[in-house]
Amino acid sequence: MQFKWRNPQQTESGFTLLEIVIIFAIMAILSAIAIPSYLQWLRISRLNFARDQVAIGLKQANYTARQTRLPHRFMIKPQGDRVVWAIAPILTDPNPSGAINWNMLPEGIQIDRETTLLKPSNQDYYTIQFSHYGEVNGQLGRVTLSFVENEKTKRCAIVSTLLGEVRSGSDRPTKQNDKYCY
Secondary structure, three states: OOOOOOOOOOOOOOHHHHHHHHHHHHHHHHHHHHHHHHHHHHHHHHHHHHHHHHHHHHHHHHHHHHHHOOOOOEEEEOOEEEEEEEEOOOOOOOOOOOOOOEOOOOOEEEEEEEOOOEEEOOOEEEEEEEEEOHHHHHOOOOEEEEEEEOOEEEEEEEEEOOOEEEEEEEEEEEEOEEEEOO
């Protein structure tokens, strides 16, 4: 067996334990800063997605009413711990076990109290109706969504004209018509 002697003048490459600990400390600090921001971005993205789904549903109800020449309605309601929405001809029974296809919004989203759609008596859903021309039957309205645990952040889909034009809005620092979402 032969031993190889090392020259003491020769240097070896690599990292010391102290250098590795410093790198991990820097990574931990950066993670502590970045992760909460990323999680908040994910939450806001989920609320934006829910608002966009509601806006698509409102536009789809308007379009379907014009295409079929039958009055249609958009309905939204809480169901358990989720919010569901659907479109259907006005004469269709809104019972979830009926012929209506109810679509779920992401978890943790609720219908905010700023929602101004009509809520028929003895019903658990909000609704807006479109005539066979796609025009709004009755009152204009908005669907406002917020987080279950934090109602400050809001997103809304607004039917803003009698012709059924739908636009999106978000929370603002000042009120307009007693609403923060416009």
